[in-house]
Amino acid sequence: MSAYKDKDPRINGIKTTIRVVPDFPKPGIMFQDITPLFLEPKAFKDSVDIFIERYQGKNISVVAGIEARGFIFGPSIALAIGAKFVPLRKPKKLPGEVISEEYILEYGRDCLEMHVGAVEPGERALVVDDLIATGGTLCAAMNLLERVGAEVVECACVIELPDLKGRERLNGKPLYVLVEAH
Ligand SMILES: O=P(O)(O)OC[C@H]1O[C@H](OP(=O)(O)OP(=O)(O)O)[C@H](O)[C@@H]1O
Numbered sequence: 001m002s003a004y005k006d007k008d009p010r011i012n013g014i015k016t017t018i019r020v021v022p023d024f025p026k027p028g029i030m031f032q033d034i035t036p037l038f039l040e041p042k043a044f045k046d047s048v049d050i051f052i053e054r055y056q057g058k059n060i061s062v063v064a065g066i067e068a069r070g071f072i073f074g075p076s077i078a079l080a081i082g083a084k085f086v087p088l089r090k091p092k093k094l095p096g097e098v099i100s101e102e103y104i105l106e107y108g109r110d111c112l113e114m115h116v117g118a119v120e121p122g123e124r125a126l127v128v129d130d131l132i133a134t135g136g137t138l139c140a141a142m143n144l145l146e147r148v149g150a151e152v153v154e155c156a157c158v159i160e161l162p163d164l165k166g167r168e169r170l171n172g173k174p175l176y177v178l179v180e181a182h
């Protein structure tokens, strides 16, 4: 599922703000830089609004945002739809008891952690990040939520890199994206 396939007229304004930086952070990586989106208040608001419109009224009780760039979009969505926001953080950042999931990135390895008790069994969760590449990060995020008995309703990202086939790692879980980048 994607907003660009629905031909939402706001998508083009969002897409044109994304800057591609070759060979960052490593040779061979075409880095999709979303920081110019934040310099354009209309395009930034449009991106958040599209997610809010999609998830309002879907009985979602928790928005889980992935550090770091998922923190830019997740809280605004959570506040607008009346859900709580749960940060999924990189290792050794959360002070309480945590559960952890390791994963492999397009340019390295990493791990996500979530506070025990932040999400209750049976909660309906939305996972938010800026981008899906190989899908390892979203997969780890979903595993954290499912380990505590939450139901992941959908994952939402601004950008998908479809050539890396990250969608195939989500075990059929729906993924909603605003733009594709090749
Ligand atoms: O689909 P994947 O191959 O797992 O990659 C996607 C992840 O990579 C980027 O984060 P990064 O780990 O670079 O961290 P940052 O947001 O802290 O910069 C991006 O923001 C996603 O979280």
Ligand SMILES: Nc1ncnc2[nH]cnc12
Pocket: 029, 030, 031, 032, 033, 106, 107, 131, 133, 134, 161
């Ligand atoms: N190509 C890319 N651009 C931006 N963030 C990423 N995370 C993983 N791959 C990425």
